[in-house]
Amino acid sequence: MSEPPIIEVRSLTKTYQVGEVAVYALRGVDLDIRKGEFVAIIGASGSGKSTLFHILGGLTPMTTGTVQLNGRDMAGMTNAERTELRKTTVGFVFQKYNLLPTLSAEDNIRIVQYIGGRNTVFDQAFQEILKLLGITDRMKHKPRALSGGQQQRVAIARGLVNSPAILLADEPTGNLDSENSAAVLKLIKDLNRRLGQTILMITHDADAASYADRIVKMRDGRIV
Numbered sequence: 001m002s003e004p005p006i007i008e009v010r011s012l013t014k015t016y017q018v019g020e021v022a023v024y025a026l027r028g029v030d031l032d033i034r035k036g037e038f039v040a041i042i043g044a045s046g047s048g049k050s051t052l053f054h055i056l057g058g059l060t061p062m063t064t065g066t067v068q069l070n071g072r073d074m075a076g077m078t079n080a081e082r083t084e085l086r087k088t089t090v091g092f093v094f095q096k097y098n099l100l101p102t103l104s105a106e107d108n109i110r111i112v113q114y115i116g117g118r119n120t121v122f123d124q125a126f127q128e129i130l131k132l133l134g135i136t137d138r139m140k141h142k143p144r145a146l147s148g149g150q151q152q153r154v155a156i157a158r159g160l161v162n163s164p165a166i167l168l169a170d171e172p173t174g175n176l177d178s179e180n181s182a183a184v185l186k187l188i189k190d191l192n193r194r195l196g197q198t199i200l201m202i203t204h205d206a207d208a209a210s211y212a213d214r215i216v217k218m219r220d221g222r223i224v
């Protein structure tokens, strides 16, 4: 029997209430992601990509539907349960890197060790990931001394270092020039291939999406 998907989304909806007005951000999403897959989600602004990302990452509660993430049912989870799931199961990469300016690159990555508390895999994974990302000799630098591409590599290392079941990347190349974008996308693909890392990447860039194994398109809160 084949393994169950690492993410299984069924009839997922999200409605934001803005004053008197209901905004239907997700209108019934079904999606399976298998272990080791690299999936890109594309769609126009407002199609619901970020909302889906935030729900899968445990940052926002869903309105209705079910989401199984690595065998855990996210529907009805409390904030504390979602926080726990986020720390143990998900790695994040954002468009704006979100590195802490006063910490070295190394401490920016290691901070996850203290939050996630999964020290056993940490050091070995740490060295392996730094090597793959080509940033081993950049660890003592503060973010401002690194190029955008290097900062995003540090952010990717931080996202991976606790061996998350899934890496969620939101427009990871949105702040980079085309050369650095291509380099970072190639790295993300390498991580997927070499580490078998499951990756879900949100983008509105068809070029970026073409690095994925599978492209899922959203429109008006649905997958089309």
Ligand SMILES: Nc1ncnc2c1ncn2[C@@H]1O[C@H](COP(=O)(O)OP(=O)(O)OP(=O)(O)O)[C@@H](O)[C@H]1O
Binding pocket: 016, 017, 018, 023, 024, 025, 043, 044, 045, 046, 047, 048, 049, 050, 051, 052, 204
């Ligand atoms: N916190 C919020 N409160 C109210 N409405 C929201 C909120 N977040 C998103 N929305 C609305 O939900 C819909 C989907 O937005 P979402 O950000 O998920 O789209 P997106 O595809 O990620 O867009 P973009 O590419 O511009 O980030 C939009 O109509 C948006 O205005």
